[in-house]
Amino acid sequence: MSMAAEPNELRDDVLNGLRLSRQLEKVWRTPSGLVGALMSVDHKVVGRRYILTAFAFLLLGGILAILMRVQLAGPEKTFLSADKYNQIFTMHGSTMMFLFAVPVMEAFAVYLVPLMVGTRNIAFPRLNAFSYWMFLFGGCFLWISFALNVGPDVGWFAYVPLSSLQYTPTKRPDVWAQMITFTEVAALAVSVEIVVTVFKLRAPGMTLDRIPLFVWAMLVTSFLVMFAMPSVMVASTSLILDRLVNTRFYDSSSGGHPLLWQHLFWFFGHPEVYIIFIPGTGMVSAILATFARRPVIGYPVVILSLIATGFLSFGLWVHHMFVTGLPQLGAGLFTASSMLIAVPSGLQIFCWLATLWDGRPVYRTPLLFVIGFIVIFVLGGLSGVMVASVPIDTQVHDTYFVVAHFHYVLIGGAVFPLVGAVYYWFPKIAGRMLSERLGRWNFWLAFIGFNVAFFPMHILGLIGMPRRVYTYTADMDWAHLNLLSSGGALIFALSFALLLVNVIYSLRKGELAGDNPWNASTLEWATSSPPPPQNFDRIPVVKHRDPLWADNESLPVVAGLSAERREVLLTSLAEAEPQIREASPEPSIWPLLAAIATTVFFIGSIFTPWAVLWGTPPMAVTLIGWFWPAGSKEDEE
């Protein structure tokens, strides 16, 4: 396929081979030098930074977890004061949810989705850069505050009235609430990019039923983010208003109500779990197909399950509020709706089991993590069915049983697939394989450590241990299980240390990967490892759901995009038929400047409402710079 060439423009159909690669690289590469690096709008560069930053926050959050486990290893320990402990468990939850789990999934999407759909860059690349800076600044803001002893101490859920000015007259809850604003802005931006990338930038021929399952998962996740996150932004902004300018959204003595906070927070908070879990399922599907050596059985079932999970996830937030005194029938209905989500999750599990059943599995590290995922996640899902029941929940709510449950679901459902994904895609990102030997150690330490750390918590919850207690008295008989759990946590932490060692070692000494070391089927493996700045010299044409397995000799391509300026091919939403060529933005420093201006605005507004006024002009200036017309050519058919 070729499009009518214009005179005087170099197109990728007149160049070939190395000359084409070099020309495109020159056009698409990130400018050199420090300023160049700060200007980068390459989704791979931004994605890599995003992944590394999210993992840095995982490390920090993990250190906090270990500190808590040391404190709880025995009764009445004084390793941490009550104040430190309360800050630490708040920071652990906030860091893991807002600075690690959600961003790391989006980070992988930022890196992988454009490659998987076969385009040259993500949609809205400058917004993407902006999103990363906002995430980075928001995370640093939270952690610097913590280091200055202004870390939030009201829980990652920040229930009012405890987080109100009356009961917490410090700046700590403001720091928490504004960190939420930072990360939500970042997450919303990425979601918009992913949706548009998937809808409009897919390679020709990649019809809706040929989209890789990971991409489908990220698409559904992005929609969840767009519908769920505004709720928490409204909640946290109202909280700041209550605290800063004396509004009364949550004050029951002036007609507000503390339960309003809980409804708004959990209307976000429950979909949040699926925002973290659904990308994990996408990673599982990708890894499983490659290592079971066959496509995932029930492609449409998996997609419909993802979409059903997305919808259902908005109808069960009330199960976080079963003990707030709701009407009994209403609570009972939310039991049923909460349990129903087990159906789509179950269907996906059945599809994966069948895939493994019929496949010819190659037991490399990524597959080990997927198998660990199934064993752990199913257990977590089943304890989830238990906590969905109103009578059972009145006992286990806010106890260590729930702590066990959601770590099984989130670590089992998202972190195991994620570590599997690191082993799986590291060769693509870094060009070298991770050590398989260390990988196996990593898996077994993680699997054993995780279960030793978290399984005893089920029992602790049942024998009466509440959550969020900085210590417990010696006569409570919780010491042995807590000690066991702390030991498991150390083993689990060790497994991550091993992952870090493996990454550092393999970056230098790892075996060279080549384009497609796993003989996988999706488009990201059709380009070199690491991919060149332009991703693909020519845009692939997709004729099959597993293009690299169907056309393993040579992939058909389409030519005709400009080779002298950044251009991407837009295709139709359903059938992915080529529509127009569109200019893709050049590198720019403005997204960084805009992020700095927004950061000043956000942080300033914790201290004075005037920051909203004085913070706006700099933001306007940076946005004008950002969108200043560069005189690029009109898009054309």
Next chain:
Amino acid sequence: MPVWVRLFLVLCTSWSLAGCAGRQSTLDPQGLQSEQILHTLFIFLAVAAIVWVAVVIVLGVGMVRRKRLADQPLDLHQPFEERTGRVILGLGVITTVIVLGLSFVSYAGQRTVFAKDENALTLKIIGHQWWWEVRYEADSPHQSFVTANEIRIPTGQPVKVELESADVIHSFWVPSLTGKMDLITGQKNELQFTAKNAGVYRGQCAEFCGLQHAHMAFTVIALPPDEFARWREHENQSANSPADQLGKQGEALFRARGCALCHNINGTMAGGQLGPDLTHIGSRTTIAAGTLPNTPATLGAWIADPQHIKPGNLMPKMPLQSDEMIAILHYLEQLK
């Protein structure tokens, strides 16, 4: 209850009963409601165990079974694909049936647990950072009194607790008797339960409520009805007047040193409302909201430096001479 459930119960409770602070365990039901909840829990646990084992078996067999030979990944066996599709959908239907069945089991349990009895003995419990105010209210003010951190109830009789909060959200939880219910600012919740057996049951705040959330426990003492009636009769009375000189000195110091500004002792000039009522402090089993057992030594340590034992609580450290401390302790001990 089936035999295996009983057996499992015995195993679990033998584990959880070792504590001596009173029982605080879902697995050790001593009330009608906690028993019903545990029953529901075991049904769920059984289903969950079966499903999990089945999944792991299928996973294991799927991994080790001999595989069909195929040259390349897209070389699929069509009849298998179709058959598997039907099996997956069938399993989906079974899953739906199971979760709907469990929803009904859950709702049936819920109706029993939250059943209301109009003739229940009514108490009002008000959560404070970080202690529990307990009000026994009756039609006649002579039958009403206030205590703290210790709730006595009759066995075999439904008890209704009305739950309110004086500050932030707390949660009332006595796992051996029933599930928890939040105490929410600006809202009135209630919870009913019936203790089957006499005994001491520990409870604890289950909603994070600030710095000392970990030290916000309480005790429920279930007494046979006649014993409860006697206790209530006694509790209605004003505090004992100190019998000896030291006690009188202690009473005077209680007022002179400011204790009375926050604490109430019925029948004396001490009428403070900020802290726990101390009218019968001498007969309570714990102090500082279940943090310490109530002995002269612990009470002395508490009065000497409350911020050391429970940092952040509202009780200030009072400078007391040792003879003053002895007098106050002596006075408080007599308040049985």
